[in-house]
Amino acid sequence: MKKRCPKCLQPKNLDEFYPRKQAKDGRRSRCIACEIEDVLAYQARYPEQTARGKRRWYDANADDVRQRRRDRYWANREAELAYNAAYDEKNRVERRRKNTTRMRRIRKINPEQSHRWDRTHKVTRRALLLNAPVIEHFTLQEIAARDQWRCHLCQELVTRQTWSMDHLVPLSLGGEHSRANVALAHQLCNVKRGRRPLPPEVGLPEGGVA
Numbered sequence: 157m158k159k160r161c162p163k164c165l166q167p168k169n170l171d172e173f174y175p176r177k178q179a180k181d182g183r184r185s186r187c188i189a190c191e192i193e194d195v196l197a198y199q200a201r202y203p204e205q206t207a208r209g210k211r212r213w214y215d216a217n218a219d220d221v222r223q224r225r226r227d228r229y230w231a232n233r234e235a236e237l238a239y240n241a242a243y244d245e246k247n248r249v250e251r252r253r254k255n256t257t258r259m260r261r262i263r264k265i266n267p268e269q270s271h272r273w274d275r276t277h278k279v280t281r282r283a284l285l286l287n288a289p290v291i292e293h294f295t296l297q298e299i300a301a302r303d304q305w306r307c308h309l310c311q312e313l314v315t316r317q318t319w320s321m322d323h324l325v326p327l328s329l330g331g332e333h334s335r336a337n338v339a340l341a342h343q344l345c346n347v348k349r350g351r352r353p354l355p356p357e358v359g360l361p362e363g364g365v366a
């Protein structure tokens with residue numbers, strides 16, 4: 157069964173019309189191609205309203221959009237990775253310049269934050285260097301919050317001036333760089349312990365790595 161679109165006057169199949177429950181034939185009157193044409197014409201005519209509308213819609217659907225992007229990425233991972241690599245290659249110089257400027261600005265505005273980053277990256281780099289069997293990405297901040305700001309070696313409170321990440325099984329002995337294998341410790345306690353096994357009274361936390 158064909159239906160004639162009143163705009164382009166073409167007879168078309170029903171599935172070339174958007175559905176509309178209330179309509180007698182369950183379809184809208186104009187064909188999809190014509191509806192899209194109208195929308196594009198409207199958007200070209202009122203770019204500001206369009207931008208505002210899109211923004212509003214995006215804000216309201218941000219979670220959905222993010223999920224859909226994620227799904228698309230994992231469905232076409234190979235293609236996405238190739239595309240990203242090509243894009244990166246094309247923009248390498250420009251991107252590096254922008255990034256450097258940005259980092260300099262952030263470091264100036266917020267020296268404490270950048271100090272925290274440096275510490276985190278230093279530990280992660282060391283884990284990479286020592287070929288740790290597992291490398292998770294987390295911050296000292298996260299570990300400190302989890303361990304309630306107590307040093308796992310002496311049980312005293314730790315501050316940002318004295319904190320450090322202690323690997324229960326040391327990285328140098330093949331330990332993982334994972335949340336399960338780290339605990340908050342004073343820098344001094346950490347250094348004093350060195351790569352010795354944990355004293356028995358400290359022991360491993362529940363779910364820790366043997």
Ligand SMILES: [Zn+2]
Nearest residue numbers: 161164187190
């Ligand atoms: Zn039409």
Ligand SMILES: [Zn+2]
Nearest residue numbers: 307310342345
């Ligand atoms: Zn301590």
